[in-house]
Amino acid sequence: MPVLDLDTLPMFTGSSYPPPFDEPCRTRTSQRLGVAGGLTQFGVNLVRLPPAAWSSQRHWHALEDEFVWVLEGEVVLITDRGEALLRAGMCATFPAGERDGHHFVNRSDSDVQLLAIGSRNDADHGEYPDIDMRFVPGRYSGVQPVFVRKDGSGL
Secondary structure (H helix, E strand, C coil): CCCCCHHHCCCEECCCCCCCCCHHHCCCEEEEHHHHCCCCCEEEEEEEECCCCECCCCEEECCCCEEEEEEECEEEEEECCEEEEEECCCEEEECCCCCCCEEEECCCCCCEEEEEEEECCCCCCEEECCCCEEECCCCCCCCCCCEECCCCCCC
8 A cells, every 4th residue: 555755745836837828836846646646547736835826827727627625724716717715625626628728826824735636648738828838748758848839739
């Protein structure tokens, strides 16, 4: 039975977005629990958002389901439908193929901790509705570049 000690797992800061799209996520930290435990079918990430940090650019996935549970603090979920305040204990779900861009923004004065779970489908692709960027299949197998403009040209 693999047991993970969070104190020994690597902490990743920021995002893999190219500039300037990385700016709102620069202070975000995450630990890849699923990868650390050898999981390949779905990802599990422990995410910490300091005040003013974003979880990501607003996005949607064509082939991956996502589930996010707020473990600590309160955070604003922003989707095409508007904004919702989520507090510790609340969850949000994002079905694959639903073109409703989403992300979380910490507008509070305290850190927020999220548990994000999603499938790891290497064929997945999606878009960022607020910026000229999309992601292409191959994120988990190392295809580069992961991010391109919506017309397919390089960033």
